[in-house]
Amino acid sequence: MSDVQTQTPWQDTITLRAGVPKTEVQQALARMTPEQLAVIQAVHETGWSLTVQSTAGSGKSTVLRTVAQVLPAGLRIGAFALNKSIARSLKDALPSDVQVSTFHAFGKTMVEECSPRKATFSEWKRKHLVDSLLKERGLYSKGVAKTALALVKLSMVHIANTGAAIEGLVSEQEMEWPAGLSPVELVRLVQDRALSDFLERGHYDYDDMLYLP
Incomplete structure (x- = not known):
């Protein structure tokens, strides 16, 4: 069975964030499993909150990158990781307008900005x-x-x-x-x-x- 998926109508309606190459997204979608495509479709068509669970090396980063590429232009996106190494990898993979940080670094910024005293x-x-x-x-x-x-x-x-x-x-x-x-x-x-x-x-x-x- 080929790992290349047949394009479906919902994929034809996807719009891309500024600066995202269309061919890159098309190629990524064509090679996704049905489970990966289901995540992208849910993000594209619904306002649901999603949890993606999978094993190491199964394509979570590819899905996350594609999600960021197809979310509406102008929408603020944050991608948060557990450690600096993962955050660096995400930053290299995601569109440049996506805010990438560790959870602690993002929280630290929020705490310092909102503190009523010098933090x-x-x-x-x-x-x-x-x-x-x-x-x-x-x-x-x-x-x-x-x-x-x-x-x-x-x-x-x-x-x-x-x-x-x-x-x-x-x-x-x-x-x-x-x-x-x-x-x-x-x-x-x-x-x-x-x-x-x-x-x-x-x-x-x-x-x-x-x-x-």
Whole structure:
């Protein structure tokens, strides 16, 4: 079976961003699998939010490049990567008017632009807040502090905003918790203080780069 796909009517209606060679897009579409074409078609014809899951080397970058090439002219496009190496590869592959960045770099820019005070990076901000809170309650030890900080970060990764969700993380991770301070209270106090620290002093950490925007 040939890997060259037959062109369909929706492909004939595609418009390209300025400076994108038509032959390049046509050749890319002609060699795409049905699954890849389905992504391009959905982007072209709908306003859906899409998640593309695939293995390494299966053509995600080709799909992303083609998506950027066929999105309407004048539309602001951002492509965000997990690390600098991937971001550099994307920048080389995508149209020049596409903003390419790592998630952290983009978040850092947003935080600094929106900070009510002069923004200052504080790498260990949440660790210091956890340590301070535990010492206030007379519960500090290195082990407890390590567990508490891990829970704060897990609650952000899992977007655990409810008490039940936070308690669920404690149970799933089999965390040993000291009496005198509930995990829900700790997470909420630390996050409240983290936000206040940003608003009042402009302090931000790596987590803020991802979650404050």
